Amino acid sequence: MVQPPKQVDASKPLELTLLVSQDDEDEHTYQVPGTIMVSASADMIAPMQIPLAREASNNSNDSSAGQTSLTLKKGEFRKIRYRGMLPERLRGMVRIEPIGIDASPALVMVIRPAPGQPPLAPVPALADAAPMPGADNPAGAPAALDLLNSTRLSFNEPIYFVAGNSGDNASAKFQLSFKFRLFMPEDPRSRGLLDNLYFGYTQFSLWDLSAPSAPFRDTNYRPSLFYYLPDTGLGNGFVSRVALATGLEHESNGRDGVESRSVNTYFIQPTFSFGNLNDYHLTVSPKAYASLGPTSDNPDLGDYRGHVDLKLAYGKPDGWKFATTLRKGQRGNHGSADTQISYPLSRLIPGTAGFLVASYFYGYGESLLTYNQKEHPQFRIGYALWR
Incomplete structure (x- = not known):
């Protein structure tokens, strides 16, 4: 055929x-x-x-x-x-x-x-076809239509499991994150609101491996409903591609009483890519968010988290990748840095998938429960299914 x-x-x-x-x-x-x-x-x-x-x-x-x-x-x-x-x-x-x-x-x-x-x-x-993107232009990006190949159910934020022991504190953390396109239009190139509406779900857990019963310290649940365009068409010779996500997000730890934590936010998150997306390139993704409704469980959350997450990444799809998420609270020196370095496992062990990952966290609130507590620096290593 x-x-x-x-x-x-x-x-x-x-x-x-x-x-x-x-x-x-x-x-x-x-x-x-x-x-x-x-x-x-x-x-x-x-x-x-x-x-x-x-x-x-x-x-x-x-x-x-x-x-x-x-x-x-x-x-x-x-x-x-x-x-x-x-x-x-x-x-x-x-x-x-x-x-x-x-x-x-x-x-x-x-x-x-x-x-x-x-x-x-x-x-x-073939003789009349345009040259491969990036062949002559170091800032070239794959054709935008290539992004239509993604399935309705796909990865969203990084999926990983890492563990380590820092300061006599053995712990692990893992995260699951998916998104689902609610409606597939007749023309997948559509930029309509309903045609690009996604339901997202992210779950993050901290696991205390030092305690006798090895309990989970905290688990955060984060469902969201958002509009997402992987390519807005705003790229130029300097910016390879601009993506956009905006919508509503709920985050809570599912507890009650004094350990209850929850927040509802509206967010907007553009993602700017610089360089050839098939090679080493830089990604800058600020996520700005504002609280919706009362935050009685954690009224001073903004003092420690602020209202903007700055995500920076530099790497290659089939090579090393360095990524960090920076937060700066509204007051004092409150904030955090969550950094990962990853490498494709298949390049070390043929037939495998995913990534080897090393992570380092420093600052306040690795989980929602301890948003106002400064954590001991944590170094962990493990496996990432998606980065």
Whole structure:
């Protein structure tokens, strides 16, 4: 099967091309079916079978209604095209796999342009194609449409487990974080509010390994509802890409009484990338937030956390990465620095995934419970599934 274009206009029939060639025998006759079945599935949508009908060729004896014979001599080949409509419920990244044919599956981005929008531009020939991003421009970034390949359920903030012993205080911390795109539009390029609305969930835990029963010191739960654009289109020769997230977030430790901590915030978080995103590059991501409603559990939270997290990162997708999150309280020297250095585990042990990570925390409030307490500096090492 010839690989179809990466992006297909679903308002038009899907076209798949089979390449039949004869390389071994002097002559061979093939039976070409009038219809083939393909299995098509999208993210979180079960596979469905779709019939594709053969296009009639210039040969008057060929009909797309039924099976026909095709005789090829050694060194000859023939392209046979099949067409059919994709169901409307198939959206986003779709996997196409022929049934009963020894051919590799294909991944295509299904796009249905809205009324009034121009159709997808035809795929250029290889000689006319634009140069690879970043080939001549050190600030070049991958094409924005590459970001459409992400699945509806995806990683959000770093996912890791690290442990260490600092100052006779053995402890571990771990975090889980995911986001889910609530609605997949007909055109994944849409920048509409509902089309880019995400539900996020992050859970962070501190584990006391020194105590006899090794209890959890604190667990913080952080659900959120936010608008997210991985690429706003504001990049230029200096800034490779600008992403934007903004929405509502709740954070609490699920306790009651004097140990209860909770806060509701509105946040806005742009992310600026500098340099070639396929190589070592810098990312700057300030997250500004304001409290919503009463904060009776922790009325002075802003004195220790402030209202802006500054996230800085420098690294390469398949290499080292240095990342730190800085906080500065509104009063005094209150604040914190949470720093990680990571390296792909697969580069050390082939066949593995994830990252080796070393982390260092210094300052106030590693968890919500101790937001107003200065922690002993903590150095830990461990594993990260996402960074």
